[in-house]
Amino acid sequence: MRRRNQRRRTNTKLEMLGKKFPNIYSLAGGKGKRLFTESLTGKESFPEETLIRMNGKVFREWEPERSKLAAAIMKDISQIGIREGMNVLYLGAAHGYTVSFISDIIRTGMIFAVEKAPQVVRELILVSAERKNVAPVLADAQDFEELGRRVPLVDFVYQDIAQQNQTEIFTRSCRAFLKPGHFGMLAVKARSIDVSRKPKEIFNEVRRTLERELVVVDYRYLDPFEKDHCLFVCKKRN
Ligand SMILES: C[S@@+](CC[C@H](N)C(=O)[O-])C[C@H]1O[C@@H](n2cnc3c(N)ncnc32)[C@H](O)[C@@H]1O
Incomplete structure (x- = not known):
């Protein structure tokens, strides 16, 4: 580097x-x-x-201007649920900026860092070459068959993919890969869901959808670090 x-x-x-x-x-x-x-x-x-x-x-x-997780901590989110030794599924790893900090936090654990853009994965591989606890996975977060072959049950799910059906992908991922009683985090970009509606209206709707199967423990709007973004902390029921 x-x-x-x-x-x-x-x-x-x-x-x-x-x-x-x-x-x-x-x-x-x-x-x-x-x-x-x-x-x-x-x-x-x-x-x-x-x-x-x-x-x-x-x-x-x-x-915090480069990482939504750091932005949520700066905005006093009550907890994040990530600890040393945990195995993490990270959807939307990009070049690995936030991944690298989660890698510092979990230390002896493992991050399965999923990214679908090959040109970005090249940079992620450089990060993983120096960090033995980062496994880059070139895959689409919606390809559950492929992920099922490459990712085990994990202690934490983090998702940051700016896609219209991001809430559905997150709940499905928690259903498939998250251990009961464990935490997940969803970073929502309102404009990826609907550019014509007010972000707070979209965030309320996302919250109601999440609550159908997860406990929403906390959430934060990420402004001024990230405009029109909200990060939800959720817990999977036992
Ligand atoms: C906002 S960036 C993520 C930034 C990163 N989380 C960080 O904090 O360093 C969103 C990333 O999600 C990836 N992405 C979007 N849809 C995806 C999908 N269905 N599966 C995997 N990655 C996806 C994009 O290619 C992009 O690199």
């Missing part, structure tokens, strides 16, 4: 964000919330990351 223009800091203190956000750190001392994870590779994964060195470890800044 690229090495130029990295922003490095030393002598800065980080503290764990809280019990419900294991392995996620924030700058200590009232300087406003900025998120960090301990780099699994001991270095940056993407260009221009801000790195902090503390107690012999390297921490990477996680930018």
Whole structure:
């Protein structure tokens, strides 16, 4: 990965964000919330990351403008349900930015990172080459037969695909791959569902659809980090 223009800091203190956000750190001392994870590779994964060195470890800044999960944490979502050791199904991995931070969080677990665009998967493969806990899967999230052959039952499902039937794909994925009692997260882009309707109306409708088979534990609108997006945290019933 690229090495130029990295922003490095030393002598800065980080503290764990809280019990419900294991392995996620924030700058200590009232300087406003900025998120960090301990780099699994001991270095940056993407260009221009801000790195902090503390107690012999390297921490990477996680930018909410580039990751909907980070944006939801910045907006004080109550919990995310991802912990060390978990196996994760990630639908819509793109080039792997958010994947790389989940990889830092779960550490000994495994992420099955599904992406359907071959040109993007090439970059994802570079991320996985340095991270043994990322398995790139070139597949369509709607191809359940293919995913069934390549993905086991998981502890967490994360979905970020800007598709009109994104809610249906998410509920089907949770039905097929998520262990009972475990969590999933759905990032919804209102404009992918219907450009002509008000985003909040769409989010309410998505929520009602999710509640037919999952418990919606929390949700956050992601503005100002992502316009007209909402992230839902759901729990699969036992
Ligand atoms: C908004 S981007 C994801 C960004 C990424 N989650 C992150 O935070 O770094 C959406 C991605 O989903 C992929 N995608 C869309 N529909 C898909 C599908 N049916 N199956 C798999 N990937 C899909 C797109 O190719 C695109 O790379």
